[in-house]
Amino acid sequence: MGETADLVVVGAGPAGLAAAVTALAGGLSVALVDSGTAVGGQYWRHPPDHARPAIPTADLHHGLREYRALRRALSTARARGRLDLRLAHHVWSVTRDDDGFTVHSVDRRRAPEETAVALRAPRLLVATGAYDRQLPFPGWDLPGVLTVGGLQALLKGGGVAAGRRVALGGTGPFLLPVAAGLASRGVEVVAVCEAAGPSAWLRQPGPLLRNPAKWAEGARYGLTLARHGVRLHPRTAIVAAGGTDRVSSVRIASLAPDGSPRPGTERRVEVDAVGVGWGFTPQLDLLVPLGCHLTDSGDGSAVVAVDTGQRTTVPGLYAAGEVCGVGGARLSLAEGRLAAGSVLADHGAAPVPGRRRLAAARATVAGQRAFARAMARAHPIPPGWAKWLTDDTVLCRCEEVTAGAVRAARADCGASDHRQVKQLTRAGMGWCQGRICGPAVHCLVAPHRPYAPTERLIATPVTLGVLADLDDAGENTEGAAHE
Amino acid sequence: MTLHRGVSALKVVVVGAGAVGAACAFHAASAGLDVTVVDRGPVGAGTTSRGEGNVLLSDKEPGPELDLARLSRALWDEAGDELGAASFELEPKGGLVVASTGEGLAALGEFAARQARAGVRVERVDDVRKLEPHIAPGVPGGVHYPQDAQVQPVLAAAALLRAAVERGARTRTAEVAAAVAGRNGEVTGVRTAAGETLPADAVVNAAGTWGGELGRRLGAPVEVLPRRGFVLVTEPLPPMVRHKVYSADYVAGVASSDAGLETSCVVEGTRGGTILIGASRERVGFDTTMNPAVVTRLAAQACRLFPFLRNTHLIRTYRGFRPYCPDHLPVVGPDPRAPGVVHACGHEGAGIGLAPATGALVTAHLLGRPWRGADPAAHTALLPDRFLTPKGAAQ
Numbered sequence: 001m002g003e004t005a006d007l008v009v010v011g012a013g014p015a016g017l018a019a020a021v022t023a024l025a026g027g028l029s030v031a032l033v034d035s036g037t038a039v040g041g042q043y044w045r046h047p048p049d050h051a052r053p054a055i056p057t058a059d060l061h062h063g064l065r066e067y068r069a070l071r072r073a074l075s076t077a078r079a080r081g082r083l084d085l086r087l088a089h090h091v092w093s094v095t096r097d098d099d100g101f102t103v104h105s106v107d108r109r110r111a112p113e114e115t116a117v118a119l120r121a122p123r124l125l126v127a128t129g130a131y132d133r134q135l136p137f138p139g140w141d142l143p144g145v146l147t148v149g150g151l152q153a154l155l156k157g158g159g160v161a162a163g164r165r166v167a168l169g170g171t172g173p174f175l176l177p178v179a180a181g182l183a184s185r186g187v188e189v190v191a192v193c194e195a196a197g198p199s200a201w202l203r204q205p206g207p208l209l210r211n212p213a214k215w216a217e218g219a220r221y222g223l224t225l226a227r228h229g230v231r232l233h234p235r236t237a238i239v240a241a242g243g244t245d246r247v248s249s250v251r252i253a254s255l256a257p258d259g260s261p262r263p264g265t266e267r268r269v270e271v272d273a274v275g276v277g278w279g280f281t282p283q284l285d286l287l288v289p290l291g292c293h294l295t296d297s298g299d300g301s302a303v304v305a306v307d308t309g310q311r312t313t314v315p316g317l318y319a320a321g322e323v324c325g326v327g328g329a330r331l332s333l334a335e336g337r338l339a340a341g342s343v344l345a346d347h348g349a350a351p352v353p354g355r356r357r358l359a360a361a362r363a364t365v366a367g368q369r370a371f372a373r374a375m376a377r378a379h380p381i382p383p384g385w386a387k388w389l390t391d392d393t394v395l396c397r398c399e400e401v402t403a404g405a406v407r408a409a410r411a412d413c414g415a416s417d418h419r420q421v422k423q424l425t426r427a428g429m430g431w432c433q434g435r436i437c438g439p440a441v442h443c444l445v446a447p448h449r450p451y452a453p454t455e456r457l458i459a460t461p462v463t464l465g466v467l468a469d470l471d472d473a474g475e476n477t478e479g480a481a482h483e
Numbered sequence: 484m485t486l487h488r489g490v491s492a493l494k495v496v497v498v499g500a501g502a503v504g505a506a507c508a509f510h511a512a513s514a515g516l517d518v519t520v521v522d523r524g525p526v527g528a529g530t531t532s533r534g535e536g537n538v539l540l541s542d543k544e545p546g547p548e549l550d551l552a553r554l555s556r557a558l559w560d561e562a563g564d565e566l567g568a569a570s571f572e573l574e575p576k577g578g579l580v581v582a583s584t585g586e587g588l589a590a591l592g593e594f595a596a597r598q599a600r601a602g603v604r605v606e607r608v609d610d611v612r613k614l615e616p617h618i619a620p621g622v623p624g625g626v627h628y629p630q631d632a633q634v635q636p637v638l639a640a641a642a643l644l645r646a647a648v649e650r651g652a653r654t655r656t657a658e659v660a661a662a663v664a665g666r667n668g669e670v671t672g673v674r675t676a677a678g679e680t681l682p683a684d685a686v687v688n689a690a691g692t693w694g695g696e697l698g699r700r701l702g703a704p705v706e707v708l709p710r711r712g713f714v715l716v717t718e719p720l721p722p723m724v725r726h727k728v729y730s731a732d733y734v735a736g737v738a739s740s741d742a743g744l745e746t747s748c749v750v751e752g753t754r755g756g757t758i759l760i761g762a763s764r765e766r767v768g769f770d771t772t773m774n775p776a777v778v779t780r781l782a783a784q785a786c787r788l789f790p791f792l793r794n795t796h797l798i799r800t801y802r803g804f805r806p807y808c809p810d811h812l813p814v815v816g817p818d819p820r821a822p823g824v825v826h827a828c829g830h831e832g833a834g835i836g837l838a839p840a841t842g843a844l845v846t847a848h849l850l851g852r853p854w855r856g857a858d859p860a861a862h863t864a865l866l867p868d869r870f871l872t873p874k875g876a877a878q
Binding site for chain 1: 525526527528532637638641645654715717718719755757760771772773774775776778779780782783785786787792793794795796797798799800801802
């Protein structure tokens with residue numbers, strides 16, 4: 001099978017974009033793969049090109065100048081035939097052999113039609129990002145209850161507000177931009193429930209003081225929210241949602257220091273949509289089966305272990321962005337550049353970013369990681385969160401497994417991790433394969449260890465027909481690229 | 484074997500909390516023995532969690548394994564009555580073996596006739612679409628095996644272990660490092676990796692793929708090798724596949740000693756609605772790498788057998804290692820080289836199905852008399868002696 005490129009980059013968010021553009025600038029040929037229909041990832045998600053003039057989203061974004069520069073660099077490289085851009089390609093497996101990596105994907109540009117595409121390169125860079133971490137509560141499976149990331153994606157991708165009266169809950173600074181984005185579009189944000197206390201930041205002022213940009217960003221959101229009369233309620237949480245066909249109300253409770261709801265503090269608020277987010281879970285599905293070592297990120301999730309040049313423990317395999325730890329776009333961009341610098345150095349090409357720019361990227365990574373660690377300490381998962389679960393609260397929506405069933409698996413069979421709970425209760429065996437409920441089940445049975453996802457050898461559902469055709473093609477052409 | 488002195492006090496350490504170890508513990512504890520189950524990890528975390536939960540007679544030719552399988556099939560029903568069949572999803576769904584050619588059908592018919600003479604219920608099927616409406620047209624025929632069944636293997640191991648504990652057994656999380664031997668070389672206990680000694684009159688090697696290594700540590704080495712297999716899992720569907728359906732070449736694959744990749748198509752539905760697709764066999768040691776070529780081959784074979792699967796999504800693939808002995812028979816019984824060590828491993832892909840009979844047979848060996856229909860005298864072909872020279876050395 002011939003090589004597709006010198007480097008395959010999976011994920012075209014900030015980390016993957018920065019990596020691809022840096023590697024292209026260094027003279028490498030690059031294949032950039034993303035499941036989305038445009039580059040930018042979740043962070044720079046935009047309406048489709050033809051709809052952009054009609055849907056203003058500039059106020060939702062940061063670093064648009066950088067985004068446009070990266071897009072321009074991609075266009076130039078593509079015109080010169082050095083970039084193989086594969087949008088709407090879903091990677092279902094990555095394998096490694098002596099000569100490099102094969103990225104097995106399906107092209108879904110004409111979905112539901114699927115075409116198998118295998119990309120090969122001696123080096124692979126994975127920048128698949130992260131997704132919202134969910135902690136279930138009674139009613140969380142009602143229509144109208146979304147993740148905060150989902151609300152943000154609707155705003156950025158189509159200018160759509162999910163409701164007219166929205167309550168937000170969870171923990172972390174990401175609640176603020178979502179609240180501000182909704183409020184500026186006329187949505188009544190009835191409550192922003194932040195589980196952490198107002199002084200959580202004061203316990204580790206160092207990283208914050210060293211990041212004045214983050215102060216300024218926070219202050220801007222604060223102003224927007226104040227202008228629209230939106231109130232932030234520290235040490236509270238959305239502990240239940242009610243409604244028949246879809247959500248019509250939430251119950252908000254004050255939290256005790258351990259994070260459990262204080263009895264008697266619950267109040268009911270009418271809403272037509274809810275957004276909840278408890279930080280993010282790194283998307284490690286492609287990395288775990290390749291045998292990369294993982295490490296504790298400090299925010300409750302395991303992340304891929306990388307050296308100071310973003311090399312994983314698997315030779316030829318690099319990682320950048322939130323798979324290495326959640327820390328925002330600036331960190332992701334710097335990690336993407338560092339990773340590509342390492343690819344270039346390992347390839348034998350002179351590192352194009354130059355020593356000074358690489359040093360600057362390293363400094364950015366160090367500073368932003370310190371900030372992210374402080375943020376994680378200030379916004380932990382409240383230890384007592386499980387107290388708001390009733391035994392009949394569904395934890396695994398795909399297989400409809402309740403908290404009671406998971407607790408019984410722990411009590412009666414000694415299940416001590418999410419994999420064992422899955423075997424005993426089916427939690428995590430359905431469509432999403434535990435991507436949604438896995439972190440929550442983990443937080444329930446093993447809260448003191450970082451969450452490491454189960455190995456998923458199939459990274460995205462793919463029809464058996466397209467796989468069967470690959471086998472038939474392979475028989476005829478002796479392992480030629482399946483395209 | 485001379486283990487059965489003072490039976491009421493006989494202390495048994497079962498190493499392995501998979502389906503086989505749990506069944507050994509269940510039967511030994513039911514017989515009143517003092518049982519401790521030791522495993523490095525949780526219940527059913529090894530090969531038990533990596534299979535489809537087969538309880539099959541259909542794929543076994545007449546001989547020692549089929550004898551054990553027939554007993555085991557009856558004991559699974561007994562376990563269902565005692566522990567609640569629903570608690571481990573015991574489903575007597577029946578197997579349907581189909582031939583793809585007239586020639587294959589004739590060979591399958593002969594095979595089934597021999598099985599019938601050995602006591603297996605077989606029914607020739609001319610129109611397989613009466614049993615499986617969604618099967619590909621043009622299948623010349625097959626054989627229906629109504630006794631074939633399925634269990635959810637981890638739930639089954641957990642249920643057996645729970646029942647063992649209710650009957651007095653204990654469980655320990657530990658790694659066994661070595662046997663402790665008495666003055667005459669007989670086992671008096673096991674030492675754990677943490678340095679602790681657990682007293683034992685008998686040690687049962689139910690360590691699955693790890694059985695070879697455990698045998699060495701206990702001074703009773705047996706050759707147990709891994710044979711890798713992938714299983715494909717589809718999105719949940721309404722019931723589309725009613726039986727365990729497989730092509731006649733599966734039997735050849737099970738019995739084969741080929742080192743390279745072999746695949747034979749096995750398709751079945753589960754209670755959860757997903758469809759399981761197997762079965763591949765590779766001898767690659769404990770290599771855990773994903774092999775997309777195996778996945779695509781299994782997909783192609785399954786789509787040929789059930790064309791509707793072409794539009795069905797694959798949502799998961801997992802792989803495991805079947806623990807097999809060189810002659811493809813399990814090794815069940817006392818090891819003459821290390822008095823007190825009883826093997827219960829090497830079941831290859833049939834460990835779930837054979838677990839209850841293995842547990843009963845091990846218990847019978849420990850008691851020195853038949854137990855629940857398992858008579859040591861009737862299963863001598865499974866003894867470890869077959870690997871040893873008359874003087875007791877490994878051959």
